[in-house]
Amino acid sequence: MRNKGFTLIELLVVISIIALLSSVALSSLNAARAKGRYATIIRQMKEIQTASHGYYTDTGSHAADTGPGGAPAFVPAYLRSWPTPPCGAGWTYDWDNWTSSNGFVGVHLHNTTLGAQYKLCTDTTSACSASSVQDILTVAQRSITCQ
Template sequence: MFKKKRGFTLIELLVVIAIIGILATIVLVSLNTARVKARDARRQSDMHQIALAMEMCYDDTACNGGAEGQYLEVTAVTGPTAIGTYMPVVPTTAGGAGTAYSWVVNTGSQSKYLVCAALEISGAGYVYSTQNGTKTVTGTCPTVLE
């Protein structure tokens, strides 16, 4: 009496391993795209929070150096590390395209501001937040407000 051996051949095992490898690669590529979108969503959310802190600081004389009705003065394109008590720690971007948010306040009346961060998904585009809302622009972050 012969017993029939059960099992897989070497070719069958190699084919299965190759299919699993291809599927794993597809999943990892998809996850990377999701991570990029998540970082961009976080950047947009952080910029909205920075804009809210700037708006709350607008009429607070303790926040903006004693000048009521003006935004926190920023002398360089890189903003401060805090916005009064409204945002004790300004967030940094989540890896990828940049390391920090930048913003600028118009000189003189200090009645306008913009907040910038590079988005990974749209390439060189920047989203900036002003009193008029948010939008995407191409090129580099503006350094001067009219």
């Protein structure tokens, strides 16, 4: 009489195939999340840039430098609220106005442990290259892993 059921080998093969497929799916999911995070950061930084341009047009000067997480003078008149990056705890945007030192005016994606990680220049006439931080628009894979 033949047993009706699966052998141990058959079960192991099926389980290993399921594990392989789920690891591929998880890898794709993480890549999609990183790309989504990048898109959100770009959108938020460009909103800050647009608000700072409006402030500059109306006042003739850039908003003063604030510490990481601090909202500059153009909030809330030109930007409803200071955004929070989609990176979790320890990450914030930092508005910088270094016109008196090296000419950089813009926003940094800042980590409390690592410091400034990415930048987006606001004043295109200033020395944007004065900041040695990588420009957010030049990130190769168009994805960011917040570590």
